Amino acid sequence: xxxxxxxxxxxxxxxxxxxxxxxxxxxxxxxxxxxxxxxxxxxxxxxxxxxxxxxxxxxxxxxxxxxxxxxxxxxxxxxxxxxxxxxxxxxxxxxxxxxxxxxxxxxxxxxxxxxxxxxxxxxxxxxxxxxxxxxxxxxxxxxxxxxxxxxxxxxxxxxxxxxxxxxxxxxxxxxxxxxxxxxxxxxxxxxxxxxxxxxxxxxxxxxxxxxxxxxxxxxxxxxxxxxxxxxxxxxxxxxxxxxxxxxxxxxxxxxxxxxxxxxxxxxxxxxxxxxxxxxxxxxxxxxxxxxxxxx
Numbered sequence: 001x002x003x004x005x006x007x008x009x010x011x012x013x014x015x016x017x018x019x020x021x022x023x024x025x026x027x028x029x030x031x032x033x034x035x036x037x038x039x040x041x042x043x044x045x046x047x048x049x050x051x052x053x054x055x056x057x058x059x060x061x062x063x064x065x066x067x068x069x070x071x072x073x074x075x076x077x078x079x080x081x082x083x084x085x086x087x088x089x090x091x092x093x094x095x096x097x098x099x100x101x102x103x104x105x106x107x108x109x110x111x112x113x114x115x116x117x118x119x120x121x122x123x124x125x126x127x128x129x130x131x132x133x134x135x136x137x138x139x140x141x142x143x144x145x146x147x148x149x150x151x152x153x154x155x156x157x158x159x160x161x162x163x164x165x166x167x168x169x170x171x172x173x174x175x176x177x178x179x180x181x182x183x184x185x186x187x188x189x190x191x192x193x194x195x196x197x198x199x200x201x202x203x204x205x206x207x208x209x210x211x212x213x214x215x216x217x218x219x220x221x222x223x224x225x226x227x228x229x230x231x232x233x234x235x236x237x238x239x240x241x242x243x244x245x246x247x248x249x250x251x252x253x254x255x256x257x258x259x260x261x262x263x264x265x266x267x268x269x270x271x272x273x274x275x276x277x278x279x280x281x282x283x284x285x286x287x288x289x290x291x292x293x294x295x
Contacts, residue, residue: 094153
């Protein structure tokens with residue numbers, strides 16, 4: 001090749017380079033995120049990753065809506081959502097308060113544990129429901145019900161969250177489930193069955209509970225250690241030493257408040273044992289009969 005031909009081709013390549021570079025940028029422009037001082041190219045996505053959000057935790061506020069908004073926005077406690085007692089409607093849809101972006105951590109769970117995960121704040125979305133909780137009267141403890149409009153809004157919100165983040169049924173829990181030694185919210189009147197019917201959370205099948213009772217009277221005594229083991233497998237932070245102390249009773253009561261709210265005294269009875277086994281059979285069959293070490 002003579003020198004003039006080589007020079008001509010080199011000049012043509014230089015003229016084409018900007019066009020090629022522009023086409024390259026145009027091809028990946030949709031994958032570029034402008035972060036000010038640099039660009040992040042998201043063309044390649046790692047397969048080994050999952051969502052930060054793996055649990056949905058339900059609460060009640062114990063104070064009214066105005067007080068709840070004040071506390072949850074000015075003090076060292078927060079939640080992602082606050083559902084009013086009577087949510088306003090816009091275009092026929094209920095309006096709930098979102099106080100913390102879902103991608104950020106809210107301070108709603110405190111010291112907590114579920115299915116071996118501690119500090120649930122870092123891995124959950126928290127929903128506060130405006131509800132005054134328990135009130136002690138001369139006739140005994142009375143719990144405030146959850147109004148239908150509030151339940152409807154909660155169902156829509158919770159269903160959206162579990163769908164988007166693929167949260168398994170056994171990871172939709174109450175504050176009392178993840179911190180049974182110090183919390184009772186969302187209480188025995190919380191609409192767990194209504195949520196389940198809408199596709200949110202877990203619930204035992206009645207036929208399986210009957211089968212697991214195996215002819216026992218519902219209030220017949222159950223083996224303490226056996227029930228402890230079942231609840232530990234399901235997710236509760238509970239000892240499996242067979243000792244019916246106050247800590248174990250609180251765990252039994254939290255479970256009953258969730259799945260057998262007519263009686264949540266914390267007694268280890270046959271119906272509670274049957275419900276626990278029915279839940280394991282339905283949702284966690286791979287661990288339903290594994291040995292649980294004492295602790």
